[in-house]
Amino acid sequence: MEKKNRNILSVRDLQVQVRTKEGSSTLVQNINFDIKKGEILGLVGESGSGKTVTSMSVLQLHDRKSMDITGSITLHDRELNGLENKEMRKIRGKDIAFIMQNPMNAFTPVFTIGHQFIETIRSHTSLKNKQAKDLATDMMESVNLPDPDKLLKKYPFQLSGGMLQRVMIAMAACLKPSVIIADEPTTALDLHSQLLVLRLLDKIRSKYGTSILLISHDLGVISEMADNVIVMKQGRIVETANVYELFDNPQHEYTKKLLRTRPTLYSQKQPYTYML
Amino acid sequence: MSLLEVKQVNHSYDSKKLFKWKNQSNKILIDISFVIEEGTCLGLIGTSGAGKSTLGKVILGIQPPQEGQVLFQGNDIYKADKLTRLKLRRDLQVVFQDSYSSVNPRMTAEQIISEPLENYEKLTVGEQRRRVIELLERVGLNENDLKKFPHQFSGGQLQRINIARAIALKPKLIVLDESVSSLDMVTQSLILQLLSELKDDFGLSYLFITHDIKAAFSISDQIGVLEKGELIELYDSKDQFFSSKHPIVKQLRDSILAEHPRFRTLTTKAN
Amino acid sequence: MKAKLRDMLKSQKVFVICSLILCVLFLITIFAPWVAPNDPIAVNLAHKLQPPSLDYPLGTDHLGRCTLSRILYGARISLGFAILIFISALSIGLIIGIIAGYKGGWVDQLLMRLGDGLMAIPSLLFVIGFVGIWGAGLKQVIIGLILVQWVYYARVIRGMVLSLKEHNYITAAKISGSSTCKIMRKHIIPNVLPSLAVMGTLEMGWAIMNLSSMSFLGLGVQPPAAEWGAMILEGKSYIRTHPALMIYPGLMIMLVVVTFNLLGESLSERFGVKRR
Amino acid sequence: MGTYVLKRIITIVPIFLLATLLTFGMINLSPVDPAEAYFTAAHIQATDEMLEEKRHEFGLDQPLLIQYVNALIKICQFDFGISYVTNKPVWEEITSRLPATIQLTIGSLLIAILVSIPIGFLAGLKKNSAIDHFSRFLSFIGASIPSFWLGYLFIFFFSVKLDLFPVVGTGTWKHLILPSVTLAFPLIALYTRLLRASVLENLQESYVLFARTRGIHEKIIMGKHVLRIAISPMISGLGMNLGNLMTGAIIVEAVFSWPGFGRYFIEAIFNRDVPVIQGYVLLAAGIFLTSNLIVDLIQMYIDPRISRKGRQYQ
């Protein structure tokens, strides 16, 4: 009982099929995982392995007319799969927040950052415009974004990708969600921004105890961030393990191949990064 | 004689506008000089906007620099006569980052790969096909792919076709302009593997332009860091790179993520 | 094979139907003298304004001429001259557009400036003004239409060439040792053609419509030639008593223009070309 | 932003100059002798001396360049010359008739906007629904109906048969409806199609997905975010189409006996009234360029990215 409660988000036997004229094809199947409070679950896999399909299923953002989602997705023991859109809308952004891969395209280009920030807050709370604005400013201050007032007045195209990604994280964390799904949050960023973003994610996690589903194909990101890892290939989970175990003792052939072939900076026994 | 010698290259984009509203200097490349020896690979690391692609174009002979020289096999590629240039070009090939835009969507794999062969080697139809099949097999594809169009390939496969086209004429130097950057990790490592095999087999030299330090180190003999149009430092080994005191290099180094959770620096929490 | 054909027919229904209609129209254009039941300009006042009969399937006009024959011959003029306009404008536009786009230089400058100036004047207004100053007549209308059209083609083609130039495969071809001529032939022209096909079909509708507008204003085709716009002009006097006289040619214009537009649309979907 | 506006205004000047050069060239290359045209238009039997005198008066004996410069100076003072037929300044003739044309064009613009925005928008949102099919039908038919044909059918059915609208005249909104609908028809078709395509395209954009993941109400995402961006090509279309409207008005005014300038223009053409033809062509160019500028400024308000990047002038 108690153990069950510690799982914030549980996915059981998730299967997603897309209906086409030729029949249905399966995108993902047999997906099972749990995320505990404050845990970062890494989700690894190459492109097309079903990472994004899985995260979209959790948010119930698939087009129900052409997709069949079966299995169970529970957030705090509440079943999300099949939930009405109206109910789901209350959960999205409030209980489950989402961070997108390419921050440059994620914001509506014609509205200021502040407008979109406040819009998010106000669609989940009964705060007034002014209060929502204060909340946004506070949030941005607390994640060390410089000069929040000025930032909020800017349009998305006026900021760099790294900056936008951090704003997006602040926006995601603002309503203190239980889970943040971060879909390849650093792929589009350069090295230094990547570092800042990952730091920020960790800060959110430790400060608010938010659980994070971190999707990435970069084993570096996974090894830095994840507590537990699931490896996906062609719509299925091939291995689930603690991050140390996975790196030290991979079980599945695919995982082994992943680890073996990646470019490394190992010198004799230790990677150069460790030497610093 | 070095294979490629880049001497004091400077370049900037001048705006050809009627009215100049602001006096901007758009320097892309500042005093770039380096040398690539035969059979080696120079990795150039730089963040976006550091001038990597422009440098690639300058070396490929399609973007004359405003100042400086590019010597390939001892000839200035921008001053050579037409015939020499044609010969030089044969020895100088390229693989771009975006595999899709690097191939004409209306041509089959065979047509794509045989384009350089048509231009330089007068082969019979049969011979040419044999060569193309050989090349396909060399890069890990096969005969069945001959008649396929680009949209029928995955990004990784297309990049292999691009590589096949680049090695078709057995060139001396291939410029790899972010060639693996847009591929996912698994594909990326496979392509890197292929590239280093080819390097040994054909005695190729590479200029490997990338923003990915790990990828750069995995096949390069020399590493250079490009920042805001300047070539900051050149390193012959990883050790040199990791012991550099240059602040930009330091920041770069700091940003490298751990390869094993044991060495993680960002977070520690894990059971 | 049969199944494949059936599939194609099914998926390209619009395309097939439109092509069929146009084929029929083109055949009519070519074989009008054999298809038409009567001489389109033979006046027979004794038979004026007759209702449909075996001799005159769509009845006769105010001069006792066979309406059907006139409509069929009208296709000849409308389609014939639309094609003439299209081909002339396109050939000029293609040559100048490619040179300007690929080579740049003074051709490019001249083209762009000429285009700027011409585009500042609404095109049909320019044609009307042109005809107004040079005198009414089919020749002048056609020259005027070509005059405003070629710049448009040239500019669009120039734009396409410029954006194609950005593609790495052009650079790659250059590096593979292909000559400029070969690059044009193998890479640029084949990639420009689908867009041109789309543009062309859409412009055909434009040309037919404008040609008939000019005839309607009395500036274009001169009697007794049967042209749809001119037929509407003649037929409008009988709108209350013999509405068919103006309705049929109007329907024909609509049919042809709709067909060209639909064809253009289906072509653009097929080739993935964006309509302007 | 200020510099952007200034920049746009300055770019208009050379383009307008080019337009005047083209018009001037068109007239001077033509076989028409303005002096001859003057007398025929005025129905005067001219002797050679009279022609010579007129040529001198028109400055036709001067070098082309000087003629052009003189014409240009006059144009800058809104002096387009004297109509051959009415002997009044062309500018006066234009301004006295332009209000009616403007009324017609604005009326049809409003109709086009009011009809196409809801249809195009809903069609884009609900692909393959009934309204989508309707919008596609509308956009194909609308773009293919000759307005001179439609106009008569409208008069015949709506005015004469159904007695809903007056046949001719101006005054009440009732007079305005039929001509503006006729004129608006191709625009409705165009805008519906543009908006639909643009909405469809925007629905694929990641900002829509992101807004959804933020839990924003669908109505707000569609009605505020998507619509605001999707409407942009339509608005740039507005500027472009004002020119087409002015041309379309020529035909519609002829059919509906609308007392605007288009009708006068056709008369001028039959009379070879060269100054009037030239004046209207240039005026249309001027209006077209200015309206494009205004549209650009509106666009800038709607989409703040534009003042940064500048709009591609097509």
Place this chain on the structure above:
Amino acid sequence: MSDRVYKKRFILISAIILILSITLIGCSSESVENSDSTSKSSNMITFAWPRDIGEMNPHIYNPSQLFAQSMVYESLVSYQEGGELKPHLAESWEISEDGKEYVFKLRQNVKFSDGTSFNAEIVKKNFDTILKNVDLHSWLGFIPKIAQTEVIDEYTFKLTLTEPYYPTIQELAVVRPVRFLGEAGFPQDGDTSKGIAEPVGTGPWVLDEYKVDEYAIFKRNENYWGELPSVESIKVKVIPDAETRVLAFEKGELDLVYGEGVISIDSFKQLESTGSYGTSISEPVATRQLVMNTNKEQLADIRVRQALHYGFNKQAMVDGVTSGLEEKADYILPTNMPYTSNVDAATVEYNVEKANQLLDDAGWKLPKGKNVREKDGKPLEIELMYNSAESIQKTMAETLQSEWAGLGVKLNIAGVELTTQVERFKANEFDMNFYSNFGAPYDPHTFVNMMAIEGFGFREAISSYPNKEELMNQIAEVQQTTDETERQQLYTSILGSLQEQAAIVPISYIKKIAIYQKDVSNFTFPANRDEHPFSGISVKK
């Protein structure tokens, strides 16, 4: 904050739309008042005309409309049925023996619409103004011949000519330029050819309200010296398109449609057949003619010209094209005009055989296997020019093309704008052309005169007539003779020989039509072709 910005934008955009709408409504509401005020007077006739009435200047031509000028301005004499010339602003006149001096006694109770009186001074002033631009008006025969204008006393005016010219009185009846503008109408510099100050005339109507290209309202001149019109006002709506005119009439927006070719004959016939409207057709006002250029090689031979005349069914064509509205013409001028009634010329009956025979005789043979006749290897090809805006000309051209094709004559038809038609006719650059004479009060003398003067096209066109010299002499004589019988004989001879030579082919007599709502009565056509028809008209509502 950002919301506020958004709101600002929203307000801005709504404001733009609002302003647009307001301008629209503003434009409309302004004219709403107008239309209201005008519809109040019930005793009004609404009438459609294809063009704007133009500047109400009595002394200039296009784009002023004749009927409108005739409503406001009056002439010294008026042209009545059968060419009778009646006193109008002049009560009587005397012509000297030598035919050079004309003395007019003016009507005494005439006032201009602004209250100033009409007298010999103002008559002289008008004449002198007109004479300032003699070139402009020289087409009207007596104007270049004016030697002197004199005021004898307040109501006596004397005109002296340089040579006798019998049609002077007749020409004084024309609508322009010899009509009289009040003192207040003259511009500062006194030159009316550039414009007038205001339209002040003596006529039964006064221009009340005017919107260019839209409408004009004429009010009854309550101080009119003659019989007061029975309707209070006339509204002229400008409707350029013939079909729109018909539709507007059918809808009841018009009370009257009147004129030549103002609506299609088909529409006229159809409306007539419904029986719900009143219709009238006038006497012939002019002859529609086909003019052949005898300077052209093919047409120089009289046999070819005659063959073409024989070779088409005139009766069928006229009936067919005009639905019987116009009448087949046998004579060059309508016979209801002065001196035209007893022209002695053989009428030509449709006879294809004779036509073929004549062509064969002329050397134009039909080669085997071809359908166009040839002579010395040259095909018999003729171009017919017509005004593309005139549907009757166009339709007739198409009919002739089709009929003559049967003779082996290839007729190319060329539709041109009116100005081009006139230009080419004058420059003698045509094979065949449609023409119609001026009608009352100009003919027959103006028509005959045009044969003699260079630059109108006719003189050149008939230049290969064998009896050209004689013809020219006769024409010169007919204008100067003061003897009535001699004049009649000369006209008979001139018109007869013109017709014999077959270069001017009469086709049909043009008539005016009028169609009006049932509540309009007493409609009559004016005898003068250009005059307005509103004098006797009445309306009950």
